[in-house]
Amino acid sequence: MYPEDLHYTKQHEWVRLSDGAGVVGITDYAQKELGDIVYVDLPRVGTALVQGKVMGSVESVKAVSDIYAPVSGEVIEINDALSTAPEKLNESPHGDGWLVKIRLSAPDEISGLLSAGDYQKYVAEEETGH
Amino acid sequence: MTQPTPRLKATALHSVHRRMGAKMVDFGGWDMPLQYSGILEEHRAVRANVGIFDVSHMGEIEIHGPDAGALTDYVTTNAVAKLEIGQAQYAGLLYEHGGFVDDILVHKIAGDRYLLCVNASNQEKDYRHIAGANRFQAKVDFASDRYSQLAIQGPRALETLQKLTTAGLAAVGYYHFIDGVIAGTRALIARTGYTGEDGFEIYFAPEQSERVWNQILDAGQEFGIKPCGLGARNTLRLEAGMALYGHEIHAAITPFEAGLGWIVKLDKGDFIGRAALVRQKEQGVTRRLIGFEMTGRGIGRDDYEVFLAAEPGRDGSPAGWVSSGGPSPTLNKNIGMCYLPTLHSKPGQRIQVIVRNQPVDAVTISAPFYKRIK
Numbered sequence: 463m464y465p466e467d468l469h470y471t472k473q474h475e476w477v478r479l480s481d482g483a484g485v486v487g488i489t490d491y492a493q494k495e496l497g498d499i500v501y502v503d504l505p506r507v508g509t510a511l512v513q514g515k516v517m518g519s520v521e522s523v524k525a526v527s528d529i530y531a532p533v534s535g536e537v538i539e540i541n542d543a544l545s546t547a548p549e550k551l552n553e554s555p556h557g558d559g560w561l562v563k564i565r566l567s568a569p570d571e572i573s574g575l576l577s578a579g580d581y582q583k584y585v586a587e588e589e590t591g592h
Numbered sequence: 593m594t595q596p597t598p599r600l601k602a603t604a605l606h607s608v609h610r611r612m613g614a615k616m617v618d619f620g621g622w623d624m625p626l627q628y629s630g631i632l633e634e635h636r637a638v639r640a641n642v643g644i645f646d647v648s649h650m651g652e653i654e655i656h657g658p659d660a661g662a663l664t665d666y667v668t669t670n671a672v673a674k675l676e677i678g679q680a681q682y683a684g685l686l687y688e689h690g691g692f693v694d695d696i697l698v699h700k701i702a703g704d705r706y707l708l709c710v711n712a713s714n715q716e717k718d719y720r721h722i723a724g725a726n727r728f729q730a731k732v733d734f735a736s737d738r739y740s741q742l743a744i745q746g747p748r749a750l751e752t753l754q755k756l757t758t759a760g761l762a763a764v765g766y767y768h769f770i771d772g773v774i775a776g777t778r779a780l781i782a783r784t785g786y787t788g789e790d791g792f793e794i795y796f797a798p799e800q801s802e803r804v805w806n807q808i809l810d811a812g813q814e815f816g817i818k819p820c821g822l823g824a825r826n827t828l829r830l831e832a833g834m835a836l837y838g839h840e841i842h843a844a845i846t847p848f849e850a851g852l853g854w855i856v857k858l859d860k861g862d863f864i865g866r867a868a869l870v871r872q873k874e875q876g877v878t879r880r881l882i883g884f885e886m887t888g889r890g891i892g893r894d895d896y897e898v899f900l901a902a903e904p905g906r907d908g909s910p911a912g913w914v915s916s917g918g919p920s921p922t923l924n925k926n927i928g929m930c931y932l933p934t935l936h937s938k939p940g941q942r943i944q945v946i947v948r949n950q951p952v953d954a955v956t957i958s959a960p961f962y963k964r965i966k
Contacts, residue, residue: 497615497823498632500919501891501926503948519948521891523631523919524823526948 463490463582465556469572470581475532476556477575484533484572487560488520488551491585496522499551502544504562509537511564513571518561520551533571535564603648604740604801614821620713622649625821634824635921638787642746642812643820646805651715652735652795653708659728664698664706667722667864669847671857675700680767680782683855685710685718686865690846690872694718695837697784699769707780707795709741711837725864740801744808745791745828747964748815753792755811757781761792775800775807786825788832788962830927831920833883833959839894840881840915840929848872849931851881851959879912880937883959884945886926890952892917892945898930899951901942911936914945920961927961928954 468476474492478485493499501521511517511531518529540562544550551559566572576584600623609616614625625646627634637643655664665672670683677700685693696718697709710718715736723732744753754761759772759781769782779796796804809817826836835841840850846869847856856869886892894917897910917928932941939958944951 497627498630501889503890521919523827523921524626526891526893 464578466578468556468578469532469575470578471530471532471575472584473530473532475530477532477572478560479572482566483538484535484564484566485560486517486532486562486564488529488555489581489585490555491588492527493552493555493559496520496525496527498523499548502548502551502561504540504544505537507537507540510567511535511537513568520548529561531564532575533564533566534568535566537562538565539563601649603646604798605646605648605805608802608805609646612819614819617822619649619822620711622712624649625819627821627823628819631821631823631827632921634818634820635827637816637818638746638789638820638824638828639922640747641816641818642744642748642752642791643787643818643824644805644808644812645743645745645820645822645825646740647743647793647825648740648798648801649712650741651710651712651718652739652741653710653715653719653722654705654733654735655708655722655730656705656733657728657730658704659730660704660706661700663722663726663728663730663732664708665860665863666728667725668696668698669856669863669865669869670698671860672698672700672706673860677702678768678770680769680784682767684841684847684852684865685721686847686863686869687843688864688868690865690868691843692837692841692845692847692850693721693843695835695841695852697782699780699782701771701780707735709793709795714837738797739795740798740804741793741795742805742808743785743787743791743793743825744812745785745787745789747790748812748817749789749791752808752812752815752817753781753794756807775804777804779804786832786834787828788834788960789828789964826916827918827921830916830918830929831922831960831962833929833961836916846872846877848877849879849881877934879931880934881915881929881931882937882939882941882956883927883929883961884914884917884943884954884956885928885961886945886952886954888953890945890947890950891919891926892928892930892947892952892954897946898932899944899946900932900936901944901953910946911943917945922962925961929959930956932956
């Protein structure tokens with residue numbers, strides 16, 4: 463369900479590392495909770511993101527949700543396809559529905575994120591109630 | 593998802609919704625389905641084919657007795673006296689100051705019997721309001737527990753329901769109703785709705801809910817019927833430009849401000865709120881509801897501030913606010929309704945909606961945004 467090569471946050475974002483860059487997205491749990499996504503607001507290329515701070519937002523038919531930067535770094539690419547096809551976030555949250563690519567400024571932050579197994583457990587608790 | 597807390601109320605179909613995998617939401621104290629398969633898919637099913645909604649959270653109040661008509665007329669804005677038996681009417685229930693207690697549907701069941709369908713979260717308040725105004729020979733009866741209500745909406749709604757009743761549904765006019773039998777259950781079958789489509793709202797004993805629900809789903813299967821939640825109900829009514837209590841209308845808003853002058857009959861005789869409305873009509877309203885569509889990138893949502901585009905800077909206070917806003921699945925635009933000063937509340941006014949601290953361009957247009965082809 464949740465790919466092993468991603469690192470997860472409790473705010474339901476993920477990071478995939480490749481060649482020193484990090485690809486960021488939201489999780490399958492997040493897209494399901496949001497429902498049909500109709501609008502994605504992403505930071506511009508060059509924006510410096512700070513871990514845990516708002517980096518953008520996604521809007522479903524029903525509501526707006528903030529997206530928090532899972533790690534710090536500079537935005538080097540954004541997923542332009544989402545501006546015309548935001549539904550990719552619902553269809554492929556861990557793949558084609560990625561949000562931004564960033565150059566990590568504090569790679570150590572990755573070690574503080576959740577593994578797929580831990581995130582799965584966390585989500586299971588969310589689903590069964592507090 | 594979190595489990596419902598014990599204080600949340602549930603309809604007779606609550607366990608069915610959960611079993612069918614609906615995403616539930618606390619709606620004014622009721623644990624109700626927000627969506628089943630997805631708001632967009634449900635919305636499109638209603639526009640193209642047919643959808644079914646459990647709206648049993650809505651309240652029912654019965655008024656009966658020799659003066660039932662007189663009391664109903666006195667507490668509502670519309671002309672109850674003009675109703676025929678078997679006819680329904682949209683009306684406002686107002687305070688003396690002219691603001692809304694609620695918006696309701698009045699059904700004339702008999703000369704001495706009326707059924708009011710009222711908003712879920714207002715039902716106790718409405719009952720107290722009406723009972724408190726009862727200086728007539730009429731009895732006000734809180735009847736919500738005696739009814740389940742289902743809405744079957746969409747161009748195939750008639751065909752769907754017709755399979756389950758011998759009553760001729762095509763002969764039931766818009767805003768009319770009959771006493772019939774659906775799926776073996778006695779029901780009030782009204783040609784009303786809150787989606788902008790043709791359709792029916794049926795009222796019947798809660799004990800039969802699961803059977804009626806299932807039979808309608810079976811009957812509509814060949815037309816692609818979808819169970820729908822409150823999410824689609826909201827996007828559908830917004831496209832149709834219909835008011836939602838707590839958004840377009842509430843205690844501080846009058847029918848004239850909400851563009852609902854057509855449900856106010858000042859010449860019908862006295863009713864609660866009439867004096868205030870007469871005064872407001874003489875003086876003119878200072879603000880008025882108008883539709884808008886976003887022209888810039890962004891979605892104007894409920895309670896967002898609205899500025900006039902011509903205003904230099906945004907140092908001043910906003911000109912108005914968004915009462916309801918969101919994406920329109922049918923039009924593929926972001927639409928909404930907002931309150932603006934009367935002078936500017938006309939189509940073509942350039943405005944800016946403050947979306948998360950950023951002004952985003954929009955322009956006012958007349959609602960409804962969507963009208964079905966009849």
